[in-house]
Every structure is written in C-alpha cells, then in structure tokens.
Amino acid sequence: MTTTKIDRFHGFRGPHKYVHTRSQPENPFFPLIHQQQIAIIPEFTLESGVTLTDVPVAYKTWGELNEAGDNVMVICHALSGSADVSDWWGPLIGPNKAFDTTRFFIICCNALGSPYGSASPVTRDPTCGQYYGPEFPLTTIRDDVNIHRLVLDDLGVTQVAACIGGSMGGMLVLEWAYFGEEYVRNIVPIATSARHSAWCISWAEAQRQSISCDPKYEDGYYTFEDPPVAGLGAARMSALLTYRSRNSFESRFGRNIPDPSRHPYISTPSRRLPVNPREEHWNIHTDGFKSCKKLNSPPPSSPSSECIPEPASSATLHKEEKEITPTLPPGLPPTPPGSSAGSDAGSTATVRSPATNQPNATNHPTTANGNIAIITQPRTKTPSPQKPTTHFSAQNYLRYQADKFVTRFDANCYISITRKLDTHDVSRGRAADIPSALSQLSQHALVIGIESDGLFTYAEQQELAQWIPNAKLATIDSPEGHDAFLLQFKEVNGLILEFLEERLPEIMKAPGREVVEKRFGEVAGEKRIGVGEVDDITAW
Numbered sequence: 001m002t003t004t005k006i007d008r009f010h011g012f013r014g015p016h017k018y019v020h021t022r023s024q025p026e027n028p029f030f031p032l033i034h035q036q037q038i039a040i041i042p043e044f045t046l047e048s049g050v051t052l053t054d055v056p057v058a059y060k061t062w063g064e065l066n067e068a069g070d071n072v073m074v075i076c077h078a079l080s081g082s083a084d085v086s087d088w089w090g091p092l093i094g095p096n097k098a099f100d101t102t103r104f105f106i107i108c109c110n111a112l113g114s115p116y117g118s119a120s121p122v123t124r125d126p127t128c129g130q131y132y133g134p135e136f137p138l139t140t141i142r143d144d145v146n147i148h149r150l151v152l153d154d155l156g157v158t159q160v161a162a163c164i165g166g167s168m169g170g171m172l173v174l175e176w177a178y179f180g181e182e183y184v185r186n187i188v189p190i191a192t193s194a195r196h197s198a199w200c201i202s203w204a205e206a207q208r209q210s211i212s213c214d215p216k217y218e219d220g221y222y223t224f225e226d227p228p229v230a231g232l233g234a235a236r237m238s239a240l241l242t243y244r245s246r247n248s249f250e251s252r253f254g255r256n257i258p259d260p261s262r263h264p265y266i267s268t269p270s271r272r273l274p275v276n277p278r279e280e281h282w283n284i285h286t287d288g289f290k291s292c293k294k295l296n297s298p299p300p301s302s303p304s305s306e307c308i309p310e311p312a313s314s315a316t317l318h319k320e321e322k323e324i325t326p327t328l329p330p331g332l333p334p335t336p337p338g339s340s341a342g343s344d345a346g347s348t349a350t351v352r353s354p355a356t357n358q359p360n361a362t363n364h365p366t367t368a369n370g371n372i373a374i375i376t377q378p379r380t381k382t383p384s385p386q387k388p389t390t391h392f393s394a395q396n397y398l399r400y401q402a403d404k405f406v407t408r409f410d411a412n413c414y415i416s417i418t419r420k421l422d423t424h425d426v427s428r429g430r431a432a433d434i435p436s437a438l439s440q441l442s443q444h445a446l447v448i449g450i451e452s453d454g455l456f457t458y459a460e461q462q463e464l465a466q467w468i469p470n471a472k473l474a475t476i477d478s479p480e481g482h483d484a485f486l487l488q489f490k491e492v493n494g495l496i497l498e499f500l501e502e503r504l505p506e507i508m509k510a511p512g513r514e515v516v517e518k519r520f521g522e523v524a525g526e527k528r529i530g531v532g533e534v535d536d537i538t539a540w
C-alpha cells in the first residue's frame with residue numbers, strides 16, 4: 001500500500017511505499033517507548049531463507065532530512081535498548097552535541113527480536129494470528145541492517161553520513177558498512193567486535209540457561225501475566241556483571257550493607273519473622289530467591305519448640321522443612337522489644353517497590369543509621385553473638401537491577417536477541433578470515449574502546465582499528481567496564497563530535513536548521529559512579 005501523506009512530525013517526505021503506524025496493541029512492551037513509528041514491510045526474507053510477512057520495524061527520528069536526503073545519522077542500539085535514543089544516549093542529543101538535531105536527520109531502528117516494536121516473540125505472526133513466542137525465527141545482525149535499510153529508503157534517505165552504535169549497536173554499524181562507502185560514509189563502532197567471541201557466546205548461553213531453568217518458562221509458552229521473571233532476572237544479573245568491572249564493583253560497593261534510605265532493600269517478598277531456628281536458617285539460606293514455593297503454600301501449624309532436628313537426607317530435609325516452615329504472610333512485623341537482633345535492631349524505614357516506587361507492604365527493621373537489621377525472634381535467654389552479614393549492597397544492587405529489568409523486557413526476546421548476537425561474524429560469506437573481511441571496508445572509521453571492558457575487549461577494538469584500512473582508535477577512559485559507553489556521556493560525546501567535525505565539515509560547519517521538537521536529554525549529564533553508592537548526575 002502506498003501513502004502520499006507527508007509526515008510533518010518527523011519531517012520526512014512521502015510518498016511512502018510502506019504503511020507507517022504508531023500503534024501495536026498486541027505488544028505490552030510497545031507503550032514503554034514514546035512516540036515511535038512502525039513501518040510495516042510487506043515481505044522480508046531472512047538470511048536463513050525464512051520469509052516473514054507484514055514485518056513491523058519500529059523507529060524514531062529526530063531533525064529534518066535535507067533535500068538531497070544525505071544529512072543522515074543512523075544510530076544503532078545495544079541489546080536491551082530501543083529506538084528511543086533519548087532513553088539511553090539522551091545527553092548526546094541536541095544542538096552542538098554529537099547528535100545535532102539541527103544538522104542531521106537522525107534515525108534509530110529497533111532490532112528484530114527486541115520487545116520494543118519490531119517483529120519479535122511478542123508480536124503476532126500474521127499468517128496464523130498467534131504470537132511468535134519461542135517460534136520466532138532466528139534473525140541475524142545482517143537481517144537487521146537489511147530491513148532497517150528498507151525503512152530508510154522509504155523515508156527518502158539517499159546516503160548515510162555517519163553510522164554510530166555500541167556493543168550490539170556496533171555490530172550493526174559494521175554490517176551497515178558493508179553497503180559500501182557510497183551509501184554509508186563514516187562509521188563509529190564502539191565497544192564491539194568483528195565476531196561474537198567464545199567468551200560472549202558462553203555468557204549468553206549461561207544467561208539463556210538461567211531463563212530456561214525457571215519452571216515458569218514453560219518451553220517459551222508462558223503468558224504475559226505469569227512470565228519467568230526469576231530466570232530472566234538471574235540472566236540480567238550475570239549479564240550486568242559482564243557489563244561492569246571487578247574494580248568498579250569493589251569501589252562502588254565494597255562490603256557495604258544496603259541502606260534502605262537510599263536504595264530499595266530487595267529481599268524475598270512476604271517474609272515473616274522466623275518462629276524457630278530452622279525457619280531462621282531457611283530465611284537466610286533462601287533470601288532473595290524468587291522461586292520459593294513455600295512463600296505461596298498454606299501455613300502449616302507452627303512448631304513451638306526450639307528443637308533443631310537431626311541432620312537428614314536431602315529428601316527428608318526437604319519434607320521436614322515443608323512441615324515446619326509456615327507460609328510467610330504479607331507484612332513483616334516490626335522487631336519486637338527484646339529481640340535478639342542485637343546492636344542492629346532499632347527504628348524502621350520504609351522500603352519502596354522498585355516498580356512503583358511506592359512503599360512495600362514489608363517494612364524492614366533498620367538500625368538508627370539506616371542499615372538493615374538481621375531479623376530474628378528471641379529464642380535463647382542468653383544474648384546472641386553479633387551475626388555475620390549475608391545481605392550486601394552489591395547483591396542488593398543486582399537484585400534491584402533484575403527487578404527493574406523484568407518489568408521492561410521479555411524472556412523469549414532475550415533469548416532471541418542473544419542468539420542473534422552469537423551469529424555475528426562479519427567474515428561469514430565474505431572472506432576467509434576477519435582481517436580479510438575488515439579490509440574490504442573503505443569508510444573512515446572511529447573505533448572506540450574501553451580498556452576495562454572484559455566483554456568486548458580492548459584487543460577486539462584494536463583488531464577492528466588494525467584491519468579497517470581508514471580507521472583510528474580512541475579510548476574511553478573509564479574503570480566501569482563495557483557499559484562505560486552508556487555511562488561516560490561526556491567522553492563519548494567529545495570523541496564522536498571531534499570525528500564528525502573532521503569528517504563531515506560540510507554538515508558540521510553549515511548553519512544548523514531550526515528544528516522544533518521536544519526537549520531531549522533531560523538528564524543532561526554524566527552518570528558518575530564509583531564513589532560509594534552515589535548515583536550522581538553531573539551537568540557537563
């Protein structure tokens with residue numbers, strides 16, 4: 001279907017070959033991304049040979065396309081990102097910044113397999129009306145750039161001045177480059193690789209296994225109402241560790257214990273004070289686990305004795321635990337007077353739910369300085385010795401990040417995208433090895449690496465810069481590890497800006513156009529982390 005409507009909101013010219021829409025009612029993740037468009041590609045054949053029909057591709061644009069259709073900047077998102085660049089690189093968008101909306105027509109398209117609008121497990125297969133779910137076919141980075149190019153063609157783009165992206169986005173940047181210098185003039189691959197390494201493939205495998213081990217995963221046929229959040233959360237936790245560095249965790253968290261006046265305290269929900277020692281032990285043992293069946297079972301009669309049963313076989317132990325461990329009802333009573341919580345006992349602080357930022361039903365007793373008390377019932381007449389800490393800030397942070405992630409991402413999409421990453425290899429079908437494949441590129445390239453990146457190592461950035469003939473290598477100086485490209489806004493902005501000024505003087509020196517659009521980069525700053533637990537936003 002052809003539409004001749006000129007979309008003034010985005011400033012691109014018609015007529016469009018494809019239908020462009022703004023809604024995707026079947027996808028519960030779609031509303032998380034504001035003001036994006038979807039182009040519906042009638043038919044698209046994947047690298048695998050599978051042909052999809054009526055394929056949605058979500059995208060967002062900023063700025064205006066010039067008459068020649070060549071003032072174009074393509075930005076590519078990372079694994080869990082979306083087409084909304086302002087969500088993850090917001091501080092780089094705006095006049096006189098790297099993503100200058102007065103000079104460039106900026107476009108970001110959502111990857112296939114992502115939950116944020118392009119075809120994925122959370123969209124419907126038009127041939128049968130069912131969600132694709134775990135039957136969504138394998139897609140590759142090459143599929144992404146091939147289908148994204150169709151969208152650019154439809155918007156009237158004739159040439160891409162610069163293509164920029166980090167991590168998975170950097171993989172797309174490299175694949176874009178194989179369209180040739182006549183179409184893509186300059187590239188900025190950041191913290192990425194020419195092919196997914198054995199290390200990255202292995203982390204991705206461990207994360208997928210975490211998801212599949214969640215009983216709620218149901219071979220991928222779970223419902224949106226009851227998804228495998230425990231498995232997906234665990235996958236995000238281990239992924240997050242690979243996105244940061246050991247040193248950044250040490251300096252940020254050390255052996256601190258959580259301070260609920262500053263960050264949500266994430267414990268197993270609906271926990272109550274233990275009524276006997278075995279229950280106390282069980283509480284500590286299973287703290288933070290999301291799949292505790294006992295939390296949902298009806299309360300057996302509580303034992304009143306202090307008896308600690310004899311050690312038993314694991315099968316027996318399991319049975320006895322069930323018998324003596326009551327269901328933990330909503331709401332945790334405050335530490336009773338005279339409790340053996342020791343010197344940690346004291347006032348209570350409100351704990352907020354990460355999803356809603358509303359106070360949880362559970363208020364955890366805290367010390368006067370805000371630290372969490374170890375919660376116990378009095379069970380002996382003699383004072384308890386100081387108890388060792390088992391809940392640290394570092395793990396509380398991971399739990400928080402997992403909880404945050406499962407509200408915005410889908411497990412099948414996670415599997416789909418990580419499998420896509422594993423296919424990445426620029427030499428596939430092009431050359432015998434990576435050096436020969438990279439040598440085919442003729443664009444000017446700014447490769448940006450992070451020395452503390454243990455996932456997409458600095459050596460991999462050196463490899464890109466060594467074999468792409470017109471490449472230079474720059475470094476983000478950060479102890480944060482891989483995610484520094486999403487955290488060190490100022491450095492990333494400065495490096496890209498310098499490269500664009502050098503490579504695109506006709507765009508960068510010309511007067512900018514007046515563009516009326518909403519403010520971007522409201523969080524205009526650099527996230528400084530590494531000092532205690534301070535999450536500081538500092539203007540630059």
Ligand SMILES: CC(=O)SCCNC(=O)CCNC(=O)[C@H](O)C(C)(C)COP(=O)(O)OP(=O)(O)OC[C@H]1O[C@@H](n2cnc3c(N)ncnc32)[C@H](O)[C@@H]1OP(=O)(O)O
Pocket residue numbers: 032033078080081082087088258262263264265393394396397398400401408483486487527529533535
């Ligand atoms: C719909 C969408 O969301 S679209 C997609 C958005 N995301 C993307 O595009 C993917 C790329 N982005 C990312 O991966 C991440 O957002 C990053 C790497 C850029 C930054 O991650 P963040 O979580 O913002 O930063 P950081 O690691 O500093 O964590 C800060 C958060 O942890 C919390 N926190 C810090 N320490 C602790 C602790 N000890 N215990 C509990 N929580 C803690 C902070 O309160 C803060 O919470 P908030 O996110 O609710 O403000």
Ligand SMILES: N[C@@H](CCO)C(=O)O
Pocket residue numbers: 078079080081166167168243483486
């Ligand atoms: N934090 C990034 C990591 C991948 O580079 C993401 O979630 O997309």
